[in-house]
Amino acid sequence: MAKAETASLHVARSARRVPAGASPGTLIADPAAHRSELRLTLMSPDKVETIANASIDDLTVHCEKWPLIWLDCVGLANIALIEEIGRIFDLHPLALEDVVNTGQRPKVDFFEDHAFVVISMIDDVATNRYEQVSVFFGKKFVITFQEREGDPFDPVRKRIASTAPSRLRSRGADYLAYALIDAVVDSYFPAVDASSDIIDRVEDDMMRGPQKQQMQQLHQLRRRTGVLKGALWPLRDALATLIRSDAAYVKAETKIFLNDTLDHALRLIEQVETQRDMTTGLIEMHLSLSQARTNEVISLLTIVSAIFIPLTFLVGVWGMNFDPASSPWNMPELHSRYGYPAALVFMAAIAFGLISFFKWKKWL
Structure with missing residues (x-):
């Protein structure tokens, strides 16, 4: 397992906190945060327009003219920009505080005219790099905040930009929010499947003979499954909360699709639990095989010693x-x-x- 992946596991568990005594809703940028950039997607049932590197002026000019917008903010360094977005869409300051203080537990909060969803996503499948994505959605808008460039949303963007009729453009903000959350959940499948392949390969190698590096691989795999479990269990609870919601901006037909996403999350959790049990079992098997191999060596050496004891006695006598x-x-x-x-x-x-x-x- 690469060092970059191991480092990402530690990053996934780190969380920044506002200094003690600070006023609730205080936004403090992480010195290592990436530069903020906006991507604005304006949608109606029959057309779509995308503005890359959008500005606050673009929001004020276009938002009222379109029935549905998706604002994607990549990078959390510009606190003034995030505060201005919160002012324009009347986002709760405590939710904005959770946006910039990354490392939050996946959750859902409901406010009067919008919902706030925090989830962990894998933005780089090759290294299993995790980041927090925050999703706000109301009746006419969806806003996503990402820590850095890289996300699993390209299939959603292609469906929005398609010339064919698209449910993403016609079903409202809650359905678009569902599609984004579903894309995040589905992005875990390649990582979980890759872990299964590694576990199978290590198991096959162990049956041919235990090696020292296998124990390190197994411990890294168990840590990896622990991180996945820590991300997926609260995600399951967040999805269940969305489904049970009685908020007017979460329609009943969207809850049917959210229930399917919940099924995906449950399937992932079952796979991760199985992998964690398998890695624990393989660690125990590795120890048993190593001990058995040591016992075989000791037995062989004992037999060799038993053969040479009388011979050594005779040589000693005749010498x-x-x-x-x-x-x-x-x-x-x-x-x-x-x-x-x-x-x-x-x-x-x-x-x-x-x-x-x-x-x-x-x-x-």
Whole structure:
């Protein structure tokens, strides 16, 4: 697993907080925040217009003329711009505070004329880089705030820009908000499937023989599934809250589609739970296989030692410095013509006998 991915897992768990004692709704930019840019999409059932690098003036000029708008703010460095957007659309200041203080738990808040949704999304599937996306929607508008460039919204943009009739342009802001949330949820599937492939590959490699690097891979996978679980469980609760809502700007027909997105989230949670159980089981299996391999090595070394113990004893006895000339009892074998080959044959017979005995006992 790449170092960039490991770093992204730590970033996903970090959260900035307003200094203690600050007034509620205080917006403080992160020094590392990306420069803010606006993309304004103006929609009606039969046409669409997109303004890249839009300004506040574009909002004031065009918003009242179109039945549905989508304002996408990428980068959270410009606090004055975010505050002005909040003023124009009458967004709650506490919600705007959660927008700039990234690392919030996925949730849904309902206000008088708009809803506020916070979710975590994967903006780079290759490295599993997470970021917070905040979604406001009311009767005629959808506003998204992203930390940086990169999102899973391109399929939604293509459907909006299509010349064919599109439900995204005709069903209202709540349906557009659903489509964006659904795109975020679906973006988790490639990451979850990639984790499954890695787990299967590691399992196959382990069956051929456990290696040291596999344990590191498994711990990284378990951490990765933990991050996914931390993002998906509260997302499930947020979707359920949206479905149960009685707000007038969340229509009943949109709740049917949101329920389908909830099903996707539940499926992802089940997969992640299964992966976490599998990684835990593989870690335990790796330890067991490593221990079994160590036991096999120790058993082999023990058997080898048992074979050489009597041979070492004989060599030690015959290696003592006694003079056979001083007494017939002092190493008489040294004067034997075939003493050396006889000793080797005798020791070989002992070794062969021990090996045969170990095989008979099924220790080898």
